[in-house]
Each structure stands twice: as structure tokens, then as C-alpha cells.
Amino acid sequence: MSISRRGFLGSAVAASLATTLDAQRLNAQEKTISANSVPANPFGTGKRPIIICSKNGVNYLDDAFAFLKGGGDTLDAALRVVKGPEDDPNDDSVGLGGLPNEEGVVELDACCMHGPSRRAGSVGGVRNIKNVSLVSKAVMEHTGHVMLVGEGAERFAVAMGFPRENLLTERSRKIWLLWKEYNSNDDWWGPGLADPNWKAPAIPATSPQSELWERRIERLEQRAASLGIEPEFRRAAIRRVLSPPTGTIHCSALNDKGEISGCTTTSGLAYKLPGRVGDSPIIGAGCYTDQDVGSAGATGAGEENIKVAGAHTIVENMRHGMSPLEAGMDALRRIVRNYNGDMKKLNFIDMSYYILRKDGAYAGVSLWEGYAPDDRHKIAVHDGTRRLEDTVALLKGSSHEFPPFPVTIPAELKKDSVYLK
Numbered sequence: 104m105s106i107s108r109r110g111f112l113g114s115a116v117a118a119s120l121a122t123t124l125d126a127q128r129l130n131a132q133e134k135t136i137s138a139n140s141v142p143a144n145p146f147g148t149g150k151r152p153i154i155i156c157s158k159n160g161v162n163y164l165d166d167a168f169a170f171l172k173g174g175g176d177t178l179d180a181a182l183r184v185v186k187g188p189e190d191d192p193n194d195d196s197v198g199l200g201g202l203p204n205e206e207g208v209v210e211l212d213a214c215c216m217h218g219p220s221r222r223a224g225s226v227g228g229v230r231n232i233k234n235v236s237l238v239s240k241a242v243m244e245h246t247g248h249v250m251l252v253g254e255g256a257e258r259f260a261v262a263m264g265f266p267r268e269n270l271l272t273e274r275s276r277k278i279w280l281l282w283k284e285y286n287s288n289d290d291w292w293g294p295g296l297a298d299p300n301w302k303a304p305a306i307p308a309t310s311p312q313s314e315l316w317e318r319r320i321e322r323l324e325q326r327a328a329s330l331g332i333e334p335e336f337r338r339a340a341i342r343r344v345l346s347p348p349t350g351t352i353h354c355s356a357l358n359d360k361g362e363i364s365g366c367t368t369t370s371g372l373a374y375k376l377p378g379r380v381g382d383s384p385i386i387g388a389g390c391y392t393d394q395d396v397g398s399a400g401a402t403g404a405g406e407e408n409i410k411v412a413g414a415h416t417i418v419e420n421m422r423h424g425m426s427p428l429e430a431g432m433d434a435l436r437r438i439v440r441n442y443n444g445d446m447k448k449l450n451f452i453d454m455s456y457y458i459l460r461k462d463g464a465y466a467g468v469s470l471w472e473g474y475a476p477d478d479r480h481k482i483a484v485h486d487g488t489r490r491l492e493d494t495v496a497l498l499k500g501s502s503h504e505f506p507p508f509p510v511t512i513p514a515e516l517k518k519d520s521v522y523l524k
């Protein structure tokens with residue numbers, strides 16, 4: 104299967120339309136989206152009971168909602184949602200099958216907050232244990248601590264009866280190898296000189312930039328094939344190499360009595376340094392729940408979210424009277440402020456927040472729209488009706504791959520915004 108350069112690059116470069124914009128233009132962009140296109144209350148007024156989560160939880164909402172409606176605890180309902188992707192080997196953003204660190208080892212992070220009892224639990228950098236969201240709950244219930252990390256967290260999980268298992272699926276291993284080989288001009292990974300298919304990586308400086316892209320993608324296609332990545336999954340694999348994902352799942356649940364809880368779980372940034380912990384297990388960043396106000400959680404660039412304590416900021420904003428939408432937009436603006444509105448940097452950041460107020464009002468917000476038209480950032484909701492809704496974006500377009508390819512993308516390639524699954 105060949106990938107059209109135009110089609111492939113569209114996904115990666117749509118956001119680069121904004122690369123040269125300055126802070127002034129950023130303000131204009133914000134107005135375009137948040138003032139002109141967004142209805143005053145795009146998500147309705149909300150009702151109870153209700154569960155919200157990131158898009159990858161949508162298939163687990165029916166079961167969790169029935170459990171919640173039947174009197175189940177709010178945290179247990181939220182954990183039912185996130186356990187689904189944790190158990191799913193084909194979801195490479197959390198749990199089993201999560202994309203590994205740069206050494207090929209899966210390290211998981213998770214946290215939870217139980218509103219009614221005002222307790223929290225968290226684990227970071229856990230290896231060999233699939234359901235880290237449940238381990239975070241065990242930390243909350245069976246220790247006097249809030250957070251355990253690394254080997255200690257793993258040993259605690261085993262003591263609590265969680266099985267040790269190999270979390271690296273064949274598919275995730277091959278994507279990791281593709282990433283290693285693709286980034287290996289300066290090391291010994293990938294085919295060596297003796298390989299009959301070896302080609303000199305140097306590209307004549309005179310080549311048009313579009314040709315550089317074409318060669319880059321062709322090289323990835325060939326390597327994906329030689330690693331045995333199934334043809335139908337090759338495009339997705341290449342995208343995960345060019346744009347290492349920070350996939351995660353957050354869920355917040357509110358029952359008819361007004362009790363509320365939240366949890367977040369992730370395999371973290373793909374190919375991260377061993378020991379890197381993102382926002383997901385940080386109480387106040389990846390998740391925050393206050394029984395008096397509401398709950399919020401995040402998916403996206405963990406480093407950026409930690410710096411604005413996103414989930415806590417949002418809940419505090421709601422405490423002081425902001426709507427869920429306003430509260431989320433304010434947190435996103437703090438990320439923009441941390442880079443003084445520099446679009447050259449913001450292009451490489453993606454962030455979404457999922458927000459639920461105690462009265463059932465909710466919102467999903469994102470820094471970027473995502474990949475139009477069929478893969479916008481979404482929030483999944485169940486309040487009796489299960490659905491996916493577009494998040495409200497602060498900025499038009501989509502985020503850009505990181506690390507950046509060291510040439511300017513030809514202007515004609517920026518028009519296409521096809522997203523490759």
C-alpha cells in the first residue's frame with residue numbers, strides 16, 4: 104500500500120499553516136473560534152446521572168452508566184470505563200499494548216479521586232501491571248499514602264493480587280522498532296551496510312522539499328513492511344512514529360445524588376525516557392475532583408499540563424463561577440501564555456480537557472481542533488444517551504508532529520488535512 108504524500112503530510116502539517124503567526128494573530132484566531140463559532144452553551148445544561156470521558160472510552164460507557172444508574176459508586180463507574188482500554192491490546196495509549204518508552208518497556212501512570220470520601224490515589228512509572236487505574240484505587244484504599252511509583256508501586260500491586268504480565272504487544276513492539284530504525288541515522292539500529300536493501304540516507308541538498316517528504320515516507324513504508332506491520336495498520340504505525348502520541352483516557356462520573364469522582368490512566372508519551380512521568384498520575388494535573396464543585400481530567404502534552412495544574416485550575420475556576428467551558432478555555436490560555444503565544448512552539452502541543460460540574464453541566468475543550476473533518480477532538484458523554492461530541496477548540500487547525508522535520512513544508516502541501524488512522 105502506498106501512502107500519498109499529500110494525504111500523509113496533510114495530517115502532520117495542517118497546523119503548520121499557523122507556524123508564522125505571532126501573538127497578535129493568535130488573538131484573532133481565538134476570536135474566530137471561541138466568539139464567532141461557539142454557541143453560548145454548546146454542551147447544553149447537563150443532567151444527572153452522567154459520565155464523561157475521552158473518545159477512547161466511548162464503547163465502555165453503556166455498561167458503566169447502567170452500573171451508576173443502578174446505585175454503583177461513582178469512582179467504580181469511572182474505573183469501569185477506563186479499564187476497557189487498559190485491557191484492550193489494540194488501544195496503544197493505555198494499559199496492555201501501550202506504546203513503550205525509548206527502551207521498549209511499557210511504563211504506566213494513573214490516578215483517581217473519590218469525591219464523596221475526598222480521597223485520592225496515584226501510581227507512576229509502573230511496569231508489568233495492566234490495570235494501573237485499579238492500582239491507584241488500591242493505593243487510596245489500602246495505604247496511608249497518595250502516590251507510589253516505579254518498582255515500589257509494582258510490588259504493591261502484586262501484593263494486592265494484581266498479576267504481573269508482559270504489556271508489550273507484538274504490534275506495539277513493531278511500532279517501537281519502526282521508531283528506533285527511523286531515528287537511527289546516527290546509531291546502529293536499522294539495516295546496516297551489508298543489507299541488500301541498504302540505501303545511503305543522505306539526500307542531495309538540491310532536492311525539492313516535497314521530495315524529501317516523499318522519501319521519508321517511502322523509507323518508513325519499506326521499514327514497516329520489513330518489520331511485518333500489517334498493511335492495513337501501516338499508516339497508523341507511521342503516524343505514531345512521526346508524531347509520538349500522548350494518548351490517555353480520563354473519565355469523570357456523577358450520580359443522581361450529586362456524588363462525583365474521576366480517574367485518568369495512560370501509557371504516557373510514546374518513546375519517553377525511562378522514568379518519565381507525565382500529568383496523568385499527578386493529582387491536580389491529569390485529574391482533579393472536588394465533591395463541592397466538580398471534576399476535570401486531561402489528555403495530551405503532560406509536561407504542559409503539569410505546568411498549569413490543568414485539572415485543578417479548571418475545578419477552581421468553576422468554584423469561582425466560571426462555566427465548565429470558560430474554566431477549560433482559561434486553562435488552555437495559560438498554556439498559550441506559558442509560550443507568550445508563540446505559534447512556532449504551540450504548534451507542537453496538543454491538549455484536551457474533559458470537565459464535569461456537580462450539577463451535570465459539562466464541556467470538552469481542546470487547544471487545537473484536531474484533524475478535520477472526520478477526526479476532530481471529541482468528548483464522549485452518557486447521560487441516558489451515549490454520544491461523541493466535538494470539543495470546543497481554542498485554536499483553528501491541528502497540532503504538528505514533534506520533533507519537527509528540519510525543512511519547511513512546501514506551501515502546496517499544507518492544504519490537505521486528511522488524517523491517517
Ligand code: GLY
Pocket residue numbers: 349350351369370371372380381382383401402403404405406
Ligand atoms: N497526558 C499523558 C502524558 O503526557 O503522559
